[in-house]
Amino acid sequence: MKRIQLASFDWRGTGLRIVGVLIALALAAGIGAVILAVTGQSPVDAYSGILQGSFGTANDFQATLALTTPLILSGLAFVVAFRSGVFNAGTQGQLVMGAFGASVAGSAPELASLPPIIHFVVILLVAMVFGAAWSLPPILMKIAWGTSEILTSLMLTYVAALLNDYLVQGPFRAKHLQPGANSQTEPFSASAHFPVLIPGTQVTVMLIIGIVLAVGIWLFFRRTTLGFKMVFFGKSPDAVRAAGISSKRVLITAMLGSGAVAGLAGAAIAGGVFQADITPFPADVGFNGVLAALLVNGSPMLVPFSSLLFGALAQGGLGLQVFGGISQYIASVLTATIILFAAPKSVPEGLKRLSRRLFARRSTEQTEMEAKSL
Incomplete structure (x- = not known):
């Protein structure tokens, strides 16, 4: 039996x-400058405002890192499924359920006496279970009836948002809140507070966990047999079935892993930002994480960098109004334009085709020169 040769780091593709x-x-940036100029705004002031708002001061940079943390985790959640040939469009819903699970574990009186590190681990595990459980129905329907996981996972996102609204406003609403106040669950107990990397900020240890997880996912896909099978299935499902590998196992493993990581992203928001589950829950974190992953074509090692870009645009949008007097929504226009130009595989594949043509032309020219010299 031939030994499977596991792939090394793809420097050229990266x-x-x-x-x-x-x-x-x-x-x-060019399209944004045109839009700004047409509307009578200064592109220089706008881009300067984005940079100042996201990196201008230590506080701005810390806020950017806080926004980047859940984006890294939600982006990695999408990558786990995407590399396996599954398009998990419902990471936002799994994130919301993970946040709810984290809030239940974080505020449970029965767990308040646990040592902080143990309580922290329990919160993460519960969040992962909630996220994974919410990701299971779409893949089971795909296996049983051939239903598109894109549609079902996306629809379950809206179900998750509505269910979270009901739970937070109803049976799990904090008892100390006054009528009419924004709803939230009971706050995390003292033992459940997430470790903070920078005192006085919302930059928690979840940022480090996200970066370590990016490396771990890369190693999993590159250095383990199961990861290799999952990537192989994503590229050629028929060949995997012909080789006798269970496609059901691959699909379920990919989706459960994706949902579990999305649950961690929810825990990063509930435990690292609000110290509770809230309603309405931030509605764009999961979707922006998907975009961050697609921007780098599902490369787990590059997701932290693309997430930092999206976090900087989100935080920098506030700087547009403060420093430039320009609507913060221009940052959303820039985000959409970036995705438009960096659609999955479009630019990288175009560069690959160009490099192949240049290499082929160079080889042809070299062959012709050698033939003439004979």
Whole structure:
């Protein structure tokens, strides 16, 4: 039996993805400048405002990191499924359920006496279970009836949002809240507070966990047999079935892993930002995480960097109004334009085709020169 040769780091492919993202950024900046100029705004002031709002001071940078943390985790959640040929469009719903699970574990009186590190681990595990459980129905329906996981996971996102609204406003509403106040669950107990990396900020240890997890997911897909099978299935499902590998196992493993990581993203928000589950819950974190993952074509090692870009745009949008007097929604326009130009595989594949043509032309020219010299 032949031994499976596990892949090493793809420097060339990673380099092309980075170049593709840089090209997309340059094109998006150009389109944004045109839009700003047409509306009578200064592109220089706008981009300066984004940079100042996201990186201008230590507080701004810390806020950017706080926004980046759940984006990394939600982006990695999408990558786990995406690399396996599953398009999990419902990471937002799994994130919301993970946040609810984290709030239940974080505020439970029965767990308040646990040592802080143990309580923290329990919160993360519960959040992962809630997120994974919410991801299971779409993949089971795909296996049983061939239903598109894109549609079912996306629809369950809205169900999760409404269910979370009901739970937070109803049976799990904090008892100390006055009527008419924004609803939230009971706050996390003292033993459940997430470890903070920078005192006085919302930058928690979840940022480190996200970065470590990115490396771990890369190693899983590159260095383990199961990860290799999942990537192989994503590229050629028929070949995997012909080789006798269970496609059901691959699909379920990919979706459960994706949902579990999305649950961690929810825990990062509930425990790291609000110290509770709230309603309405932030509605764009999961979707922006998907975009961050697609921007780098599902490369787990690059997701933290693309997430930082999206976090900077979100935080920098506030700087537009403060420093430039420009609507913060121009940052959303830039985000959409970046995705438009860096659509999955479009720029990287174009660069690959260009490099192949240049290499083929160079080889042809070299062959012709050698033939003439004979």
